[in-house]
Amino acid sequence: MNIAATLKSDITPEGSDYETVRKVIEMITEDYRHQPSLDDVAMRLGQSPTQLQKTFTRWAGLSPKAFLQAVTLDHAKRLLRQESMPLLETSFEVGLSGPGRLHDLFVTHEAMSPGEWKARGAGLTIRYGYHVSPFGLALVMATDRGLAGLAFADDSDEEACLADMTCRWPNAVYVHDQEATAAYALRIFDSARWNPQQPLRIVLIGSDFQIRVWEALLRIPMGRAVTYSDIAGQVGQPTASRAVGAAVGRNPLSFVVPCHRALGKGGALTGYHWGLTRKRAMLGWEAGRA
DNA sequence: AGCCGTCTCTTCT
DNA sequence: AGAAGAGACGGCT
Structure with a gap:
């Protein structure tokens, strides 16, 4: 089955562009010594340069060139340097829903430990659906208390x-329900609906x-970034950056909990559970909107 | 080389 | 079963 094809671009106009964009990003970053020109890329994709330029800009809010600039080491370092201390000290109440656009996708959360999960969550129903997003096909999962999972799938x-x-919460009951998750997808990926x-x-x-760790991530505003060790310090375990990395990697709410804004100390992107290209894409996409 | 939370496997109650 | 401990293993520094 090809879900992506049946969904078309039901979310945002940028949604259907991601496949193209992904390939472009891969090509121009994989080997930056031989960075291909836009013409080369267009040719390899079988498109005209002007058409490609247009597609890319519509998606990113930036020209390919500006985008590339926005995901370089240099720029990453700048994201890190913007005085990050104040935002990390902010308390939750203020941090998440107060003024001052911290996370631009305003979020309230409740936490469930594995214990609680076991007690209350066994048999809890999780509805899921696939939706086109600016970052490829998104898998959206929700309980009746709110959004619980967001993941991405590349072609099929x-x-x-x-x-x-699903293996993260084996006790849950899963129901495929496109309608239940559509509203979430719509709202998450359309910044005009962030409220x-x-x-x-x-x-x-x-x-x-x-x-x-995830709460700390929620406090990083759009267009900014922090290092793993920053987060370690913030959760009161300054030497636990390695462990922080692991926890960040287990984030079940990709994009919504902005784990793509966590970088290595030198500004390198290190890893991303759903693919480094996607992390790059998110950072660049945000740069075009910040 | 160290740091530290998780996961897995083992042992002990 | 369930608690407790040993070892291995990372999106690090």
């Missing part, structure tokens, strides 16, 4: 993507440590 590995998510008055409700399910 929806199965693997679903498995990746502090009606924050998005999310449910965080994980260990204490993981929750603390």
Whole structure:
């Protein structure tokens, strides 16, 4: 089955552009010594340069050239340097729903530890659906208390993507329900619908440590970034950056909990559960909107 | 080389 | 079963 094809671009106009954009990003970053020109890329994709330029700019909000600039080491370092201290000190109440656009997708969350999850969550129903997003096909999962999972699938590995998510909460009952998740998708990926008055409700399910790390991520505003060790310090375990990395990598709410804004100390992108290209894409996409 | 949370496997109650 | 401990293993520094 090809879900992506049946969905068309039901979310945002940029949604259907991602496949193209992804290839472009891959080509121009994979070997930056031999960075291909836009013409080369266009030719390899079988498109005209002007058409490609247009597609890319519509998606990114930046020209390919500007985009490339926005995902270089240099720029990453700048994101890190913007005085990050104040934002990390902000308390939750203020941080998440207060003034001052912290996370631009305003979010309220409740946390569920594995214990609680076991007690209350066994048999809890999770509805899921696939939706076109600016970052490829998105798998959206929700309980009746809010958004619980967000993952991405590249061409037709929806199965693997679903498995990746369901094995995290093996006790839940899963129901494929496109209609239940459509509204979430619509709202998450369309920045015009981000609204502090009606924050998005999310449910965080994980260990204490993981929750603390994810909460820290939620406080990084759009267009900024922090290092793993920053987060370690913030959760009160300054030497635990390695462990932080692991916890960040287990984030079940990709994009919504902005784990793509966590970088290595030198500004390198290190890893990303859903592919480094996607991390790059998110950072660049945000740069075009910040 | 160290740091530290998770996961897995083992052992002990 | 369930608790407790040993070892291995990372989106690090």
